[in-house]
Each structure stands twice: as C-alpha cells, then as structure tokens.
Amino acid sequence: MLCGKILKDTFGYPEFRPGQLEVIEAVISGQDALILLPTGGGKSLCYQVPALAMDGLTLVVSPLISLMQDQVQQLSTQGVKAAYLNSSQDPEEAQKVNDALHEGELDLLYVAPERLLQSYFLNSLAKVKVSLIAIDEAHCVSHWGHDFRQDYRNLGRLKSVFIDTPFIALTATADHATQVDIQHQLGLVDPLVYKGGFDRPNIRYNLLAKYKGFDQVVTFVKQQDGAAGIVYCNSRAKVDDLTVRLQSAGIKCDAYHAGLDTGTREFVQTQFLKDDLQVVVATVAFGMGINKSNVRFVVHHDVPRSVESYYQETGRAGRDGMPAEALLLFDERDAARIKQWISTGTSADRFDIEMQKFEAMESFAEAQTCRRQVLLNYFSDYREEQCGNCDICLDPPKMFDGTTQAQQLLSCVLRLKQDTSVQYLIDVFRGKSIRRILDNQHNELSTYGLGKEQSDTYWHNLIQQLIHQGLLRIDMTMSGILRLNESARAVLKGDRTIQLAVPKLSIDTSKRNKAEPVNIDRQLFAKLKHLRKQIAEEDNVPAFVIFSDATLADMTDKTPVNETEFIGVNGVGQRKLERYGKAFISLIEDYLATR
Missing domain, CATH: 3.40.50.300 (P-loop containing nucleotide triphosphate hydrolases)
Structure with missing residues (x-):
C-alpha cells in the first residue's frame, strides 16, 4: 500500500x-x-x-x-x-x-x-x-x-x-x-x-554495409527531423572528422572524447542534455552516464567489440519507451582490424573472452534472420516470434543466384594478383578511367568494366557478402588487401552456385515504428514540447527532467483540463502537478478552444 x-x-x-x-x-x-x-x-x-x-x-x-x-x-x-x-x-x-x-x-x-x-x-x-x-x-x-x-x-x-x-x-x-x-x-x-527480459521493443534495429560511412551517417541523421541522437565512432580522429562533416551539413552537433579537456566535455554534455545540440558524436567514453530519456537514435559508425556494448549503447535511445532507431554500419575491414587489436593488445587471461565476445557481435551483424531474436538469444532470452521491428523483418533479404557476379568478382581479384583493396577492385570492376588503373594497364584486364551498370555501393555490398561466405578474406597483415580462400576455387570452376542478397543501400525511415503511439496529436505534442523547453530554460534543467516525451504523448491523448485529470497522466506526480500543472493545463485548454 x-x-x-x-x-x-x-x-x-x-x-x-x-x-x-x-x-x-x-x-x-x-x-x-x-x-x-x-x-x-x-x-x-x-x-x-x-x-x-x-x-x-x-x-x-x-x-x-x-x-x-x-x-x-x-x-x-x-x-x-x-x-x-x-x-x-x-x-x-x-x-x-x-x-x-x-x-x-x-x-x-x-x-x-x-x-x-x-x-x-x-x-x-x-x-x-x-x-x-x-x-x-x-x-x-x-x-x-x-x-x-x-x-x-x-x-x-x-x-x-x-x-x-x-x-x-x-x-x-x-x-x-x-x-x-x-x-x-x-x-x-x-x-x-x-x-525482466532484455527486449527493448521500441528500438528498431537497422544495419547497412558500410561504404563511405561518413556520408551514410550524414544522410541518416538528416532523415531524423531534428530528433536527438548519438553517433559512436571507435577513434577520436573519426569523431572529429564526422563532427565537422555534420556541422557542414547544417546539423547542430559537437564532439565528445577523452582527448578533450574536462570543461569541454562537460559543456558538450550539458548542451546535449538541454536539447541545445541535436547530436553528440563520440567515442564510447560518452554514454554510460547519460540519463537523457529523449534520445531518439543511436548510430554506430564502427562495429562495437561485444554484443553487450552494442546492446548498452543502442539502449541509450528511447529510454522513455517512445520509438527509437539504431543503425549499425558494418564493414569486414573494421572487423578484421578489431580482431587484430584483440590479438595484439589483450592480456592472455582476457584474450579468449574478448575474441568470443567479438565473434558473437560479428555473427549478429552477419545474420539474415530477425535481429532482435539474434540479440536476445545471446542473453538467453529466447524468442520464437520474429519482432516485426528490425530491418530484416520489415524488409526481408531478397535472394538471387549470384554465381555469375561472384565468379566475376573473384576472377577480378585473381587477375589483380590478390593484391588489391576493396575500393581498387570496385574501381577496376566498374571500368573507371583513373590514373592508377591506366598506369598499371588494369584497364586491359578481361574483368575491367564488367560491373559498370551498378554503383560502387552495390558492388561493395556483394564483396562483403563474399567475405561473409568465406570466399574472400581481408589480410590485415598486408594493409587489408583481399585474398581468395580455398573455397573460391569451386565457384570459379563452376562447381558451386552462390546465393546472394539484393543489396540494401539505404534505410527507409518512413515506415512506422511499432512502438509509435496511435493517438498522438502531433500539433499539440509540438506545443507541449515548446512549453517544456521554456520551463526547462527558466529552471536551468534538461527538458526531459520536467516531463518525458512519453508523458507529453500521454497528455496529447488524455488532454487534461483540470488538476484531477492532469494527475492521471503517466509520469505526473504530486510535486510536478504543483510546479507545472497550471502552465500545461492552460496550454491544453487554449489548444482545444481553437481546434
């Protein structure tokens, strides 16, 4: 009681x-x-x-x-x-x-x-x-x-x-x-x-093969309609670079990493908490202490080192239970680089643990089944039903016979003497007339220009799939060049067929998130957010401390016009009724009167 x-x-x-x-x-x-x-x-x-x-x-x-x-x-x-x-x-x-x-x-x-x-x-x-x-x-x-x-x-x-x-x-x-x-x-x-289970049903999990990652992040953030978000990178240099790019694109953002002095980090965090910044671009130094409930998206420019890290970092979105997005950009070169870091920079007693954790993260990224099932199964929270709120469920992979494309790409790697980066392979395969290709006479190869009908991003995605299937590998000891695995031989000889997924080149953010409230009045919600922001600035506290987005959404549904109704809104206690009730009730009354 x-x-x-x-x-x-x-x-x-x-x-x-x-x-x-x-x-x-x-x-x-x-x-x-x-x-x-x-x-x-x-x-x-x-x-x-x-x-x-x-x-x-x-x-x-x-x-x-x-x-x-x-x-x-x-x-x-x-x-x-x-x-x-x-x-x-x-x-x-x-x-x-x-x-x-x-x-x-x-x-x-x-x-x-x-x-x-x-x-x-x-x-x-x-x-x-x-x-x-x-x-x-x-x-x-x-x-x-x-x-x-x-x-x-x-x-x-x-x-x-x-x-x-x-x-x-x-x-x-x-x-x-x-x-x-x-x-x-x-x-x-x-x-x-x-x-209590690990499921965060309001978060929609998305993954794209990383290709020109900075550009992919800029595109995704611009689709978020000004909502607050966090973008994680695995190095300070990437954080600084991406911050400049987002700022140039008109995004209100700033950087956060351990290389910045304490005063700068505290200022950035305060600006973000008060909604004066839309985005913080950060290393993993940022986040565990973030109690901001209205973060609407989290982007991983680089793959995390464990499923736990990924789960916890994506979990900083949608703490209020409202719809949120998670986007992971995955590149096999990043994965190979992390394995190398673990091999060279981890103590003997931690090596097996760290490698197992990263391989589980890699399996999550490569999965072609419901992402939420894969994620929850890792924590022994088994689910039989697909979630209906991840990229795999919303837009299932469309498979096709990719044997010809696989043979052409593998053959091109072979003709480049297994001494090529992913990008150079694509440049040759698409028939680009760049100086290095012409100087090396690679424009005379039989595979030159075979892929000119498709984009760089398309072929990058297929190359990633060939790596996933074990036909190609990235040799980090030789600056990340591509090598053929023994299994490629059967494909090149025509003894094995290959199924590939039609590449996904972008995220469709227009599809409704399952967690989105049905009865939300967008116009009233915007007015309530504006009032919340005004009060927060007067009180010198973050806006979500006044009321969460979920509480404002419940207000739009219940439209309380007196104290008895207002105290019935989810997230309104006695103290908040006394401090803020009059202002919000007055706004709702005025809104209803003009509708």
Whole structure:
C-alpha cells in the first residue's frame, strides 16, 4: 500500500511494472537482490521506492559523475531528498552534503566506488543508519563483463562492513557467466534474482554495409527531423572528422572524447542534455552516464567489440519507451582490424573472452534472420516470434543466384594478383578511367568494366557478402588487401552456385515504428514540447527532467483540463502537478478552444 502511494505521488506512475514490486518487497524485508532489466525498464525505482519507504539512508554506487548529477536533479524535481558526493564539488558543497548526511536529511546518496571504499568515508558512515546499498551498472564488477572496473571488484568488502544491510545489484547487460560472477564478487546472500527480459521493443534495429560511412551517417541523421541522437565512432580522429562533416551539413552537433579537456566535455554534455545540440558524436567514453530519456537514435559508425556494448549503447535511445532507431554500419575491414587489436593488445587471461565476445557481435551483424531474436538469444532470452521491428523483418533479404557476379568478382581479384583493396577492385570492376588503373594497364584486364551498370555501393555490398561466405578474406597483415580462400576455387570452376542478397543501400525511415503511439496529436505534442523547453530554460534543467516525451504523448491523448485529470497522466506526480500543472493545463485548454 505504502509503496504504491510512493510510486504514484512521487513518481507519477499508477502501477508497478512486472517484477518491480516483488523486488521492492524483497529488499524492504532485508533480502539481497540481483536485478536484470533493460535500460528504461524501471531499474532505478527498484531502489528509489524502498529508499523512501524505509528509515535511514540508501547508498547508491554509480560509476560516473554525470549519471549521479542527472539522477539527483531528476529526483529533486520530484521532491525526493537526494544528493551526491564526487570530485566535481568544491569543499563547501561537499561539506553541505556531509552535514545533511549526518543530520539524517537525505533519503539517497550517490557515490562513486572509489570514495565509498575509502576508510575515512566508511568510518563516517558508521554514525549513519544505512538501510540499503544499491550497486548500479553491476556488470562492472565482473571480469566476464564488458566494462570491468577494478574499483567495482573491491565492493565485495562492503558486506563485512554493512553486515545486516541488504544489497541490490542492478544491470541491463549480463550474460549467465557475468550474473554468477556478480553474485560471487559482491558476496550476495541468497539473493532474489529477477530477470525482466532484455527486449527493448521500441528500438528498431537497422544495419547497412558500410561504404563511405561518413556520408551514410550524414544522410541518416538528416532523415531524423531534428530528433536527438548519438553517433559512436571507435577513434577520436573519426569523431572529429564526422563532427565537422555534420556541422557542414547544417546539423547542430559537437564532439565528445577523452582527448578533450574536462570543461569541454562537460559543456558538450550539458548542451546535449538541454536539447541545445541535436547530436553528440563520440567515442564510447560518452554514454554510460547519460540519463537523457529523449534520445531518439543511436548510430554506430564502427562495429562495437561485444554484443553487450552494442546492446548498452543502442539502449541509450528511447529510454522513455517512445520509438527509437539504431543503425549499425558494418564493414569486414573494421572487423578484421578489431580482431587484430584483440590479438595484439589483450592480456592472455582476457584474450579468449574478448575474441568470443567479438565473434558473437560479428555473427549478429552477419545474420539474415530477425535481429532482435539474434540479440536476445545471446542473453538467453529466447524468442520464437520474429519482432516485426528490425530491418530484416520489415524488409526481408531478397535472394538471387549470384554465381555469375561472384565468379566475376573473384576472377577480378585473381587477375589483380590478390593484391588489391576493396575500393581498387570496385574501381577496376566498374571500368573507371583513373590514373592508377591506366598506369598499371588494369584497364586491359578481361574483368575491367564488367560491373559498370551498378554503383560502387552495390558492388561493395556483394564483396562483403563474399567475405561473409568465406570466399574472400581481408589480410590485415598486408594493409587489408583481399585474398581468395580455398573455397573460391569451386565457384570459379563452376562447381558451386552462390546465393546472394539484393543489396540494401539505404534505410527507409518512413515506415512506422511499432512502438509509435496511435493517438498522438502531433500539433499539440509540438506545443507541449515548446512549453517544456521554456520551463526547462527558466529552471536551468534538461527538458526531459520536467516531463518525458512519453508523458507529453500521454497528455496529447488524455488532454487534461483540470488538476484531477492532469494527475492521471503517466509520469505526473504530486510535486510536478504543483510546479507545472497550471502552465500545461492552460496550454491544453487554449489548444482545444481553437481546434
């Protein structure tokens, strides 16, 4: 009863999602717990509601400063007594938080693992009633996880300090080995393990063969109609280059990577959170701490090193449950390069793990079946039904007999003495009159110009498929040149036929996402967003902290014109009704009167 009242009055939700109440009741009763819920699946409420229902302090271990700040800011707008302690604060600010802590004025305190494990801090907590310890991003505890951190590994020591305090570990990404290791490393005692499934049905997964990746990203971002998004690259140089290209195309964006100073990174992140930037182009240094609920798309210019990384990074889109897009550009040269990095730059005890994880990511990218099934099956969340909301389901591969095309391409590689890049092969095959081809007299080859009727992108896609099928390989020891595999011999001799997929050269973003609300009034929604932005600027907070896109969408459906109706909107609690209700109700009334 109390928990349901907290959920509605403070957080504005009429009912718990599946599993939340079970977890909350277990934690309140003193039981440890391990929670696996997708990003946006309601993990935070599993410790925030108990924090308000129990006497004493809830300590939340969080890996990044920005994540702490965002969550505390959001909780404050909901009337929750929350604070954080981290290195971004000056001594005076930190002292105020410490005073509030020891005077019993806080319900939640967010800290980094490094600070929590300091002996002076643990000694100070001995004078405080700690009712719950929540460990967010718990996969960081495990060597099997994709984002292992030594400071997280040491959190198991806390069990001997807080003997009678329940621990709750939370993550969105953990395979079976990681789940077992989290429990062992943290010393969880007979924990409730709740697995809520990994599916993010509102995210539409798309993949394109990468060819002129920068241009493909620019095209995709321009199709997003100004919606907020993140573009990931695997190097600082690519981030800087793509940022310039997007800016030149009129996109409001900026770069974020570890090579930038702290002040610049914080400025970029703040601009993005406040919707003053449409896009952040970033390395993986950006994202774990992003609590922005209205990110509408995530693009991977380069293939991630694991399925966990891909899942977590794409999961930064659509945290509010509204439609979102994920686009992965995949190139076999990138894959070969990552394998080389793993082979040369990974310690012996991590090599097998890292290679297995990347090969699983590679299999996902090469799949010709429902992408969501492949993704969820990796996490042992098996689904029999296809999702209907990925590129494979929406536009299934159309197969054709590609034996002739395969023979022509393989023959061209052979005639170029297996000493050619993908692009040079395409240039010869399409019959381009460029100096290098003419100087080498490759215009006299029998395969010169055979592919002139199709585009560079078309042939690049077919070459990628021949690599997938094991007929060609990329030799990274020789600057990424193409080599024939033994299996190519049977194709060249005509003893084996080849089935290829008609290349997909672009993403059709016009198709309706299955998660899109049916009853949304676009004109009213735009007006509500504009009002939200105005209030956010006055309060100096990100717009989504006022209300999420999902809450605004529910407003367009319910069109509340008094406080009783407004409190019935999903995501509107008592504090937000008091602070923002009058302005939004007035706008809706005016809109309805002029319709």
